[in-house]
Amino acid sequence: xxxxxxLPILIPFLTGILLIFFAKNVSLSRxxxxxxxxxxxxxxxxxVQKVRVDGIQTLDVSNWQAPxxxxxxxxxxxxxxxxxxxxxxxxxxxxxxxxxxxxxxRFYYYSAMNFLAVGxxxxxxxxxxxxxxxxxxxxxxxxxxxxxxxxSKIQLRESxxxxxxxxxxxxxxxxxxxxxxxxxxxxxxxxxxxxxxxxGESGIVTVIAVLFLIxxxxxxAIFPLYFWMPGSYYAPPxxxxxxxxxxxxxxxxxxxMRTYTLFFxxxxxxxxxxxxxxAIITVIVGxxxxIAYSNIKKIVIYNIIVAVGVILFGxxxxxxxxxxxxxxxxxxxxxxKAALFLLIGIIIAITGTSDLRKISGLIKRYPGLGWTFxxxxxxxxxxxxxxxFIGKLLIVxxxxxxxxxxxxxxxxxxSLLVLFSIMKIFINGFWGTxxxxxxxxAVPVRKLLVAPVILVIxxxxxxxxxxxxxxxxxxxxxxxxxxxxxxxxxxxx
Amino acid sequence: MEIVMAFVIGILFMSATYLMLxxxxxxxxxxxxxxxHGAHLLILTMGGLKRGTVPLLDEKASAYTDPIPQAxxxxxxxxxxxxxxxxxxxxxxxYQELGTDNMERLRGTEGND
Numbered sequence: 066x067x068x069x070x071x072l073p074i075l076i077p078f079l080t081g082i083l084l085i086f087f088a089k090n091v092s093l094s095r096x097x098x099x100x101x102x103x104x105x106x107x108x109x110x111x112x113v114q115k116v117r118v119d120g121i122q123t124l125d126v127s128n129w130q131a132p133x134x135x136x137x138x139x140x141x142x143x144x145x146x147x148x149x150x151x152x153x154x155x156x157x158x159x160x161x162x163x164x165x166x167x168x169x170x171r172f173y174y175y176s177a178m179n180f181l182a183v184g185x186x187x188x189x190x191x192x193x194x195x196x197x198x199x200x201x202x203x204x205x206x207x208x209x210x211x212x213x214x215x216x217s218k219i220q221l222r223e224s225x226x227x228x229x230x231x232x233x234x235x236x237x238x239x240x241x242x243x244x245x246x247x248x249x250x251x252x253x254x255x256x257x258x259x260x261x262x263x264x265g266e267s268g269i270v271t272v273i274a275v276l277f278l279i280x281x282x283x284x285x286a287i288f289p290l291y292f293w294m295p296g297s298y299y300a301p302p303x304x305x306x307x308x309x310x311x312x313x314x315x316x317x318x319x320x321x322m323r324t325y326t327l328f329f330x331x332x333x334x335x336x337x338x339x340x341x342x343x344a345i346i347t348v349i350v351g352x353x354x355x356i357a358y359s360n361i362k363k364i365v366i367y368n369i370i371v372a373v374g375v376i377l378f379g380x381x382x383x384x385x386x387x388x389x390x391x392x393x394x395x396x397x398x399x400x401x402k403a404a405l406f407l408l409i410g411i412i413i414a415i416t417g418t419s420d421l422r423k424i425s426g427l428i429k430r431y432p433g434l435g436w437t438f439x440x441x442x443x444x445x446x447x448x449x450x451x452x453x454f455i456g457k458l459l460i461v462x463x464x465x466x467x468x469x470x471x472x473x474x475x476x477x478x479x480s481l482l483v484l485f486s487i488m489k490i491f492i493n494g495f496w497g498t499x500x501x502x503x504x505x506x507a508v509p510v511r512k513l514l515v516a517p518v519i520l521v522i523x524x525x526x527x528x529x530x531x532x533x534x535x536x537x538x539x540x541x542x543x544x545x546x547x548x549x550x551x552x553x554x555x556x557x558x
Numbered sequence: 559m560e561i562v563m564a565f566v567i568g569i570l571f572m573s574a575t576y577l578m579l580x581x582x583x584x585x586x587x588x589x590x591x592x593x594x595h596g597a598h599l600l601i602l603t604m605g606g607l608k609r610g611t612v613p614l615l616d617e618k619a620s621a622y623t624d625p626i627p628q629a630x631x632x633x634x635x636x637x638x639x640x641x642x643x644x645x646x647x648x649x650x651x652x653y654q655e656l657g658t659d660n661m662e663r664l665r666g667t668e669g670n671d
Contacts, residue, residue: 195630202637209644221652222664225583228645232590233578235641239597239634246627247604299668358670 070122070139073109073147073186076101077154081179091170098158098175105151105182113144117537121544121554123192131192131555132253138192138555141541142392146189146319149396152523153311153403154182160407160516161304163509164414169215177214178308181207185312189319192555194245195252197320198238201284205231208313211305212297223300230293234283241276248273255555258327258548266331274329274336278321278343285317287377288346291370295354298366303410306362310369311403315395318373322380322391326545333383341381345472347374348479355486359421361409361494364486365402368445371483372398375476379460382467389535389542390459396538397444397452397527404441404520405487408434411517412494414508421490426499433514435495437521442491444524446484452528453480455535563603570596583649583659587642594638598631 080101087094116122122139125131139147158178165174184204191197209231213224246252248269249260261270279290286294298309321340329336351370358364376398379391409419411434416424428435440451447453457480464473527534544550570592577589605627611619653659 195633199633199637202641206640206644209641209648213648216651216655218655219666219668221648221655222666224648225652225661225664228641228648229578229586229590232638232641232645233593235637236590236593236597239594239630240600242630243597243601243604243627246601246630247606252626296666360670363670 068124069108069115070112070124070137070144070190073105073112073151074137074183074190076105076108077179077182077186081176081183084176084179085173088173088176089171091167094170094175095162098179099155099162101179102151102155102158102182106148106155109144109148109151112139113141113148113537116141116144117540121551123555131557132251132256135196136192136253136255136555137190138254138551139190140544140551140554141537142319142322142544143189145392145396145537145541146315146399147186149399150182150185150189150312153308153399153520154178156403156407156516156519157304157308160307160410160513163512164302164304164410172214173210174214177207177210180204181211181308181312183207185316188316192254193252194254194257195242198235198242201238201316202235204313204316205235208309211308212301214305215302217300220300223297226293227297230283230297234280237276237283238280241273241280244269244273244276253555254323254327255552258552259556261328262330264331270329271332271335274325274332275339277324277329278336278340281317281320281324282343283317285314285321285373285377286347286370287373288343288350291347291350294370295363295366298369299362303406303413307403307406307410310366310406311399314369314373315399318376318395321377322395322545325380326383326388327548327551330548337381337383340377341469341472344374344377344381345475347371347377348475349374352479352482352486356482356489359489359493360419361412361421361424361490362419364421364490365405365409368405368483368486369402371479372402375457375460375479378464378469378472378476379456382460382463382469382472383546384463384467385539385542385546386459387463387467388545389539390456390463392456392541392545393535393538394453394456394460397456397524400520400524400527401441401444401452404517404524405438405445407513407517407520408438408441409490411508411510411513412438414513415505415510416502417504421493424494425497426495428495429499431510434510435491437514437518438495439491440525441517441521442484442487444521444528445487447480448484450525450529452524454528455531559607560603563599563607567596567599567603570599581661583653583661586661587645587649590645591638591642594634594642598634598638601627601631601634 124137126135187200282290354367379387444451447457574589574593610621610623613622
C-alpha cells in the first residue's frame with residue numbers, strides 16, 4: 066500500500082474524533098482508546114519493516130508532486146520514532162485507566178491524548194517545513210488541553226505560562242519559515258536542502274539556522290531556553306507528565322536533528338559548534354538540577370534536560386557513528402523516561418507526596434515496584450546490558466575521536482551523576498524504615514505496574530538485543546549523515 | 559514598499575514585546591495577538607510584494623503573484639485564532655479560580671526545595 070505511512074497519523078486522528086462522541090461512556094471510550102493505540106503500534110511496526118525492506122517511503126498528498134504539494138516522508142528515523150510514540154501512547158492510555166478519575170475521563174481526556182499523538186506522529190512524518198509547524202500546533206493545542214485537564218490551581222497557573230512561551234515560539238517559527246522561504250522559495254524539506262546547498266555559505270542562512278535552534282530549542286528545552294519546563298511539567302498528573310516528558314521535548318530534538326543534518330551543512334564551524342556548546346551546557350545544567358532537588362518529579366524532569374543535551378551533542382559531532390548513537394539514545398530515552406514518570410506516578414499515588422524526605426522503605430512493601438524502578442534507573446544511566454549503553458558509548462567514543470574532549474568528558478561524567486541523582490530516589494525512597502501512608506490501600510499497585518513494566522521490558526530487550534536493533538538504527542543514521550538519500554527519495558530525481 | 563512594511567512589522571513586534579512584559583494577563587494576550595499579526599505580515603513581505611496578476615494559467619501576464627505566502631498566512635491566522643480563543647478562556651477561568659490576573663502573584667514555588 067502506498068498510503069501506508071499516513072495510517073499512523075490517521076488512526077489516532079479518527080479515534081480522537083470518534084471518542085468525542087463516546088466520551089460520556091467511560092468504559093467504552095477506554096476500550097476504543099486502548100484498542101486503537103494497540104493497532105497503531107502494529108501498523109507502525111509494519112511501517113518500520115517496510116522502510117527496512119523497501120527504503121524511504123514517501124506520499125505526495127492529493128497527488129501534488131513534490132516539491133509543490135505537501136509530502137509525507139517516512140525514513141527509518143521517523144518510522145522508528147513513530148513506533149516508539151505509539152508504544153508510549155498505548156502504555157500511557159492503559160495507565161490512565163486506573164489513575165485518572167472518571168469525571169476527568171468523561172471530559173474528552175482520551176480524545177486529547179489521541180490528538181496529541183496525531184501531532185507528534187505527524188511532526189515525525191512530514192517532509193514539509195510549514196506542515197511541521199501545523200503539526201506542532203496540533204500537538205501544542207492538545208498539550209494545552211491535557212496540561213490544564215483537571216483544572217486544579219497549579220495546573221491553571223502553569224498552563225498560562227506554558228501557553229505564553231509556546232505562542233511566542235510558534236510566532237518565531239512562522240517568522241523563521243518566512244525568512245527561509247524568502248531565501249529558497251520552497252517549503253519542501255528535501256528541496257530546501259538542494260537549494261541551500263546551491264546557495265553555499267551565506268550570512269542569512271546562518272541566521273536562519275540559529276533561529277531554528279531557538280524555535281526548536283524552546284520546545285526541546287536546551288540550555289538558555291529550558292526555564293519553562295521544570296515549572297510546567299511539575300503540574301499535570303503522571304500519565305500526562307509521561308506523555309509530555311517522553312514525546313514533546315523529543316519532537317523538538319527530532320526537528321533540530323532533521324534541520325541540522327539536512328539544511329545547515331555549509332557553515333558547520335559556526336552552527337554545529339554552537340549546537341555542541343549549548344548541548345554541553347544543557348547537560349551540565351540538567352545534572353545540577355537533578356542533583357540539587359529532593360523532589361522526585363523535579364529530579365526526573367531535570368533528567369530530561371540532561372538527555373536532550375546528550376542527544377544533541379551527538380548531533381553536533383556529526384559523524385555517522387555519533388548520529389547512530391544519538392538516534393539510539395533518543396529512542397532509549399523516550400521509552401525509559403515514560404517508564405520512570407509512570408513509576409514515580411505510582412510512588413506519588415502511594416505516598417501522597419513527591420518530597421523525597423517524606424518517603425522511605427517502599428521496597429519492603431512493594432518489591433515489584435522497587436525492582437522495576439531499579440532496572441529503569443540503571444537503564445537511564447546506561448549501565449551496559451541495558452538500553453542506554455550503546456547510544457552513549459557511540460556518542461562518547463566519537464566525541465573523543467573528533468577531539469571534542471571537553472564535551473565527551475562531560476557527557477561521560479554526566480552518566481555518573483545521573484546515576485547518583487536517580488539512585489538518590491532509590492536509596493532514600495525504597496530503603497530505610499517502612500512507614501504507613503494514608504491512602505495507600507486504595508492504590509491498585511499491581512494494575513498500575515503493568516504499563517511501566519511493559520516499557521522496562523522493551524528497554525531491556527532494546528539493550529540486550531542491540532545486535533538485532535542496530536541495523537535499523539544505522540539505517541536511520543545513514544539517511545541523516547547522507548542527505549542525498551533523503552533528497553533522492555523525495556524528489557525522485 | 560518593503561521598507562514601509564518592515565517598519566510596520568517592527569512597530570507591531572515592539573508593541574507586542576512591551577505588552578507581553580506587563581503584569582496584567584489581558585495585556586499579555588493582546589500582546590500575543592499583535593505578535594502573530596506581525597509574523598503574518600512578515601510572511602507576506604518575505605514572499606515578495608509583487609504587483610502581478612492572479613496565478614492562473616489562462617491569465618496572460620508578465621508577472622504573477624506568489625500564492626504560497628497567502629496560503630501560509632491563512633493557515634497561521636486560523637491557528638493563532640484558535641490559540642487566542644483558548645488562551646482567553648483559560649485566562650478567564652484562571653481569574654475565577656486563582657482570583658487574580660497579576661502575573662507577579664502567579665509565580666509558584668511547588669517542589670523547589
